Amino acid sequence: MKDPKSDIRQDIHNSDVPEICRSCEARHKGVCGALNPAQLAALAKQTTRREITEGTELIAADEPVASYSNIMSGVVKLSKLLADGRQQIVGLQFAPDFLGRPLKADSRIAAEAATTVRLCSFPKTTLERMMKEAPGLEHKLLEQALNELDEARDWMVTLGRKSAREKIASFLYLIAVHIDPEVDDLTDGGCSFDLPLTRADIADFLGLTIETVSRQLTKLRQQNIITIANNRHITVPDINLLRECCEG
Amino acid sequence: MKDPKSDIRQDIHNSDVPEICRSCEARHKGVCGALNPAQLAALAKQTTRREITEGTELIAADEPVASYSNIMSGVVKLSKLLADGRQQIVGLQFAPDFLGRPLKADSRIAAEAATTVRLCSFPKTTLERMMKEAPGLEHKLLEQALNELDEARDWMVTLGRKSAREKIASFLYLIAVHIDPEVDDLTDGGCSFDLPLTRADIADFLGLTIETVSRQLTKLRQQNIITIANNRHITVPDINLLRECCEG
DNA sequence: CGCCTTATTGAACCCCATCAATATCTGTGG
DNA sequence: CCACAGATATTGATGGGGTTCAATAAGGCG
Structure with a gap:
């Protein structure tokens, strides 16, 4: 069932991995993990890396976009707007x-850099061609x-059924888990991080x-569940206390 | 790049499609559309078809499940529960x-038949094996x-930013579009349908x-945007009026 | 018809929104 | 280093939309 040629390619020595890809997280946990060194090299030729300042619009709602990206660092916010x-x-x-929104020209969602963001972008057409050659990409x-989808549905519970206090706690917990790689659902103790969003964005x-x-x-x-420095920097002395606030 | 054997299989005459699959919607718009007649036949041997009464739990949150299904008729509601x-x-x-939740043992989401539901179910393992043979399945x-994901994000806007009136209108519009195949975003005129949910579910x-x-x-x-018969049956004389209520 | 479930309607309250004023932060230039 | 200005955030007072609690009405099924 397998194409033997691709097996050979995957055995090519790691040094064939393009230099810019070597230390990139996307190659391990991201989509590029599905590509062999030769495919990575082909893609790398078409990629552009950019550092984007906070507030820049990356994708406009309704506008077809010609490229996909991997987020290398920073936080991107996806938002929707009502007519009013x-x-x-x-x-x-x-x-x-x-x-980016695969398999569709326009996403109907706007994407904006919430913090400084580093992107590795490549043409849509290139990725779509590769999807046919490397089924692992689609996977x-x-x-x-x-x-x-799981995250969106978790958040629907927060939006639909939680009080303002629980929403804020849930948000802080979400950020803590995503920013500090040490923190997960089972962690004890404390942590600290910078909020990637303004109060308006949090709202x-x-x-x-x-x-x-x-x-x-x-x-x-005031209840010593968090401390705030410079509006943006949050310290959580006991993550369990915060977790308890997430559901009342 | 293509396996020539599968090309041959796909040219097998349509009469090789298993009888129970012939009139099934899933074979056209659903996941089974990715299978050739031989694969369909293999899958059909493992499937069980069931009619399930309203209110039956199909998947319990947190419980690993051994089978996937295609919904053949009816409405299934996916829900999440907080501790309280x-x-x-x-x-x-x-x-x-x-x-079902592919690529993961437990979905953390409960699924329940909102109306009478007909399912075509098959073992998880069978589908997972077929995913390797037929990349179209994964697609x-x-x-x-x-x-x-698009739908979930649309609904997040409704949950987070709309008034009760707009939420109800959005819900009625959603049901109208999904139940009556004639209705879409561009339709004029009226339509009518039965609500698949109780007031408690709608809430x-x-x-x-x-x-x-x-x-x-x-x-x-009272504003003649809808009429209600027997609590469940809704008539919308002018779908445009309803659509206008969805955003104020 | 009678019972039980489901839905509607009413009255009081409360959480969050709104409007308004003040405070803090940030970056720029003197 | 401080002063200033604009943006961002906090705090206060008031009001309204939706919840809560309670009672009534309507549907569904024996």
Whole structure:
């Protein structure tokens, strides 16, 4: 069932991996993990790496886009807009996530750099050609899509059924888990991180107003569940206390 | 790059399609569309078809499940539960959707028959084996996952940013589009359908209470945007009026 | 018809939004 | 280093949309 030629290719020595790919996270946990050195080299020829400043629009809703990207560092926010200006952030993406809507010209979702972001971009057509040659690529995309679907559905519970306090706690916990690789659902102890979003963005992510976000953060601070420095830097002395706030 | 053997298989005459698959929607729009007649026949040997009554639990959250299914008719609701009993419905599935969480043992989501449901089920292991033989299967799964992701994100806007009235209108519109195949985003005129959910389910889908759902339905009725018969049957004289209610 | 479930309607309350004022941060230039 | 200005965040007062609690009505099925 397997093409023997590709087996040979995959045995090519690691030194054939393009230099820029060697230390890239996307090659291990990201979509590029599905490519062999020769395919990586072919893709690398077409890639452009960019550092993008906070606030830059990466993908406009409704506009067809000609390239996909891997996020190498930073945080990207995905958002949707209603006609009257109300906004909802529908997802956050971190390294080494794949950015773009496969199998469709327009995503109907806007993507914006929430922090400084480094991207590794390549033409849509190149990736689509490779999807036919390397079925593992499609598998990686399926994995990410299903993970994002799980996350989106988790967040629907937060949006639909949680109080403002629980929403804020859930948000802080989400960021803690994604920013600090040491933290996961079982961790004890404390952690600290910078918020990748402004209060306005947090409000748009949680379906709240800026004022409510601010008030609830203040309350969590007064109850010693978090400390805040310079508005953006959060310290969580005991992650379990925060976790308890996520569901009442 | 292509395995010539599979090309031959795909040219096998249509009469080799298993009888039970011939009139099945999943073979056209669903995942089975990726299988050739021989593969369909192999899968058909392992499938069981069941008719399931409203209210039956199909998948329990956290419990590993040994089979996947195609929905042949009816509506399945996917829901999540908080520890204190608060519930959020995170998705609705219609024929010919694929039911189950690929690539993972437990889905952390409960699935329940919202109406009478007919399923075509097959062992997980069988499908996983076929995914390796027929890359098109994975492609179909990716398509559905991305569609569900789009839908989930659309709904996040509804949950996070819309008023109760807009939520109810959005829900009615969603059902109209999915139940009546004639209706889509561009349709004019009217339509009518049965609600597949109770008021309690609608509330859990929209992040509201039963009472609010009821009050908003009453208001829409008083404004002649809908009529209601027997609590469940909705008639929409002008779908455009309803559409306008979805965003204010 | 009678019972039970499901849905509607009413009244009071509360959480969060809104509007408004003040405070803090950040970066720039004197 | 400080002063200033604009953006960002906090805090306060008030009001409204949706929840909660409670009672009534309507549907569904024996």
